[in-house]
Amino acid sequence: MTTISKFVRAASLGLALASGLSAAVASTYPDRPVTLVVPFTAGGMTDVLTRQLSRRMQDELKQPAVVENRVGAGGIIGAERVAKSRPDGHTLLITTTAHVVNPAITKQLPYDTEKDFVPVALLARTPNVLVVHPSVPAKNLQELIAFAKKSGGVSYGSSGTGGTTHLSGELLAARTGAPFLHVPYKGTALAVNDVLGGQIHAAFVDALTAVKYVESQKLRAIAVSTAQRNPSLPDVPTIAEQGVPGYETEIWIGLYAPRGTPPAIVQQLNRIAIGAMSEPAFKETLASQGTAPGTMDAVAFAAYVKREIAKWQAIVRDARIEPQ
Known part of the structure; x- marks a missing residue:
């Protein structure tokens, strides 16, 4: 067997093992309470959506979904908590557009916004x-x-x-x-x-x-x-x-998991999140308050997050805001 063949075989074996481990983790998920980290105080839009999601998660996953308000630094403290958590779907982040803005206004983040998180679901968007x-x-x-x-x-x-x-x-x-x-x-x-x-x-x-x-x-x-x-x-x-042509901003709330979270868990959480936001009574409440529920799958949401990071970099530049 050639060196290249040995390398390909080893790589294939590694991928198979990794896939098998991911499948094993996903098959037993969740095996303990899920923590939903919200990096803002209770009472705002993020908290309202999170409480709705936690109820739906508890019904479907048969485990408690605990809301943890980890406040500070424009959402960075809560995001760091999730970025450094085990990628097994038991610690998740629910945060605002601030998450995709922070790379443009913060010189040194304690994580990489694109590489350290898996975008799971868009929960809702509103002006x-x-x-x-x-x-x-x-x-x-x-x-x-x-x-x-x-x-x-x-x-x-x-x-x-x-x-x-x-x-x-x-x-x-x-x-x-x-x-x-x-x-x-x-x-x-x-x-x-x-x-x-x-x-x-x-x-x-x-x-x-x-x-x-x-x-x-x-x-x-x-x-x-x-x-x-x-x-x-x-x-x-x-x-x-x-009188301010071209002006446009929007706030949206997203659900994220740590990098490395198995795709099967991400897909499961995406389905639960979309279902929670689309419950008829809750959807009607959102609509009456100018808010639209998210409907994207995880792949589409990941692409959306990438576009939003670039968009806000341009807005920060246009507003002449210096990163701190």
């Missing part, structure tokens, strides 16, 4: 909504920009540094020259509380959270961040149609 306290003398974007320039600045809250709610404001400031002053929070709920209390002027908030406050007139919606208006807020114009 960012620019909301203000009713005392702010602005009913549209141009009035808000004029107020910001006249008063010396408008403070806006976000769910944390580096997320789309933060960068939506930075991009708007860069495109308009208006002094929007960022105030980061450890989650959407905390940012909304301070707008409601009048401690800050405004916030970029996901539609799932924003709609109920807008409908109750506790907050005023100035604009949505997507290219088209949102069906749940049909009277709220986009930022683009209010």
Whole structure:
């Protein structure tokens, strides 16, 4: 037998063994509780979707699905926890668009966003909504920009540094020259509380959270961040149609596993996730709050994540944000 033949045979044997081990792991999955790591505080969009997923997982997997809020550093601390976990499907990450933004705004991540995670499923997507306290003398974007320039600045809250709610404001400031002053929070709920209390002027908030406050007139919606208006807020114009052409951002929530997680487990989790988001009553609730459930398989979601990383690198560059 030639050296090349021996090498090919050894490689084939290695692949077969690896495949066999993966199949063995998948066949007994899960054999203990599954931990869903959420790198933000409870009460926001990510937490709402995670609670829904955990209920569905427990029903189908017959094991507890425990939600762990590991807060800090714009989602990096929670992501690192999952990246360094065993790739057996028992520790998973549920996080926002911040996950694909962080490579563009952070000089040294403790993991590789593309190489250390397996994208499993897109859970849901929704526009960012620019909301203000009713005392702010602005009913549209141009009035808000004029107020910001006249008063010396408008403070806006976000769910944390580096997320789309933060960068939506930075991009708007860069495109308009208006002094929007960022105030980061450890989650959407905390940012909304301070707008409601009048401690800050405004916030970029996901539609799932924003709609109920807008409908109750506790907050005023100035604009949505997507290219088209949102069906749940049909009277709220986009930022683009209010004088900032080409402006578009969106928030979405994704489910990830550590690199090396067996494909069979990834496919199983993708099926459960899509099923959880598509439960009729929950889907109807999402739709009423301007949010669409994900439907991609794992392969399509992986390609989507790759495109989003490149997209946000361009947005960060356009907004002239220096990596920290």
